[in-house]
Amino acid sequence: MVKARFLIPLLLFLLLLILLGVGLKLNPREVPSPLIGKPAPQFDLPQLDESGKAKSFSHKDMLGKVWMVNVWASWCVSCREEHPVLVNFAKSGVVPILGLNYKDERADGLRWLAQFGNPYTLSVYDHDGRLGIDYGVYGVPETFIIDKRGVIRYKQIGVLTPEILQKKILPLIKELEANA
Amino acid sequence: MRKLIFALCLALSFAATAKEAAPLVADPALEKRVMALSEELRCLVCQNQTIAESHAGLAIDLKNQIREQLAAGKSDAEILDYMVARYGDFVLYRPPVKASTLLLWFGPFALLFGAVVFLLLNIRRRRNALLQSPTELTDAERARAKELLEDAPGGTQA
Numbered sequence: 285m286v287k288a289r290f291l292i293p294l295l296l297f298l299l300l301l302i303l304l305g306v307g308l309k310l311n312p313r314e315v316p317s318p319l320i321g322k323p324a325p326q327f328d329l330p331q332l333d334e335s336g337k338a339k340s341f342s343h344k345d346m347l348g349k350v351w352m353v354n355v356w357a358s359w360c361v362s363c364r365e366e367h368p369v370l371v372n373f374a375k376s377g378v379v380p381i382l383g384l385n386y387k388d389e390r391a392d393g394l395r396w397l398a399q400f401g402n403p404y405t406l407s408v409y410d411h412d413g414r415l416g417i418d419y420g421v422y423g424v425p426e427t428f429i430i431d432k433r434g435v436i437r438y439k440q441i442g443v444l445t446p447e448i449l450q451k452k453i454l455p456l457i458k459e460l461e462a463n464a
Numbered sequence: 465m466r467k468l469i470f471a472l473c474l475a476l477s478f479a480a481t482a483k484e485a486a487p488l489v490a491d492p493a494l495e496k497r498v499m500a501l502s503e504e505l506r507c508l509v510c511q512n513q514t515i516a517e518s519h520a521g522l523a524i525d526l527k528n529q530i531r532e533q534l535a536a537g538k539s540d541a542e543i544l545d546y547m548v549a550r551y552g553d554f555v556l557y558r559p560p561v562k563a564s565t566l567l568l569w570f571g572p573f574a575l576l577f578g579a580v581v582f583l584l585l586n587i588r589r590r591r592n593a594l595l596q597s598p599t600e601l602t603d604a605e606r607a608r609a610k611e612l613l614e615d616a617p618g619g620t621q622a
Contacts, residue, residue, distance in 0.1 A: 315551070
């Protein structure tokens with residue numbers, strides 16, 4: 285037993301390696317949101333596209349539905365990467381997707397949607413980023429899933445991938461839809 | 465003559481000295497509080513800067529938010545709560561002491577304590593080992609030492 289003592293530093297080193305390895309896998313940009321399990325922030329904002337009948341949109345219009353909020357902007361490079369995934373997801377029509385157009389210019393936002401397709405049921409226009417602050421947004425794109433009672437159940441920071449949709453979001457939506 | 469003009473110019477130039485710089489903000493006292501509070505808050509876009517240091521869009525928005533709320537008469541604690549409610553404890557540069565942050569707060573001290581204990585035990589063990597070892601050489605050892613000293617190159621050949 286005494287002879288094995290020289291192995292202790294090696295074991296400590298391996299332990300350190302494992303610790304650092306795990307640290308590499310974590311994404312420091314993903315800060316757990318305190319908003320999960322809390323009621324979604326209230327809002328009543330103008331729509332991005334004002335040509336329709338209703339000029340504004342309020343969180344109350346979504347009560348009783350499971351819905352998705354996607355924070356996007358025309359200046360956001362990763363949003364472009366995420367966009368086709370959202371467009372595909374929108375085609376399946378599982379849940380309404382509310383776009384939160386964050387700190388953007390109206391004309392730029394509308395042009396972006398015209399150019400790349402519009403996955404959103406509708407987009408609200410948050411020009412000065414106030415609603416973004418209420419949602420704790422710090423890295424566009426961000427995506428939230430909100431349940432029928434208006435409680436935030438999930439937050440995705442960064443780009444939505446088909447894997448995340450399949451593995452995390454769809455099962456969660458199914459579960460939330462089943463609950464009254 | 466030239467000297468006179470030069471002196472005149474020099475004298476006149478004093479009249480052109482600038483006025484006291486105008487303050488950059490309307491309310492310096494408020495701005496001071498805004499800056500003090502924003503130094504407590506982490507910018508989530510550039511994580512290792514406070515929002516006071518950062519020029520990221522979000523940091524500027526948050527500073528405006530602080531300024532507005534201070535002007536509306538909110539207390540510092542209320543504003544910090546407002547930020548934590550949205551961004552979590554991570555926005556605070558001085559996170560609160562609670563169950564999930566115990567390791568963060570006291571981990572380094574625990575590590576230091578462990579290291580000191582280990583060091584003291586080690587020192588004591590060594591000292592005991594030294595004390596217990598015989599200090600006098602046996603005759604056989606003495607003879608061997610002498611032999612080695614004499615054989616060594618440059619050794620005492622006395």
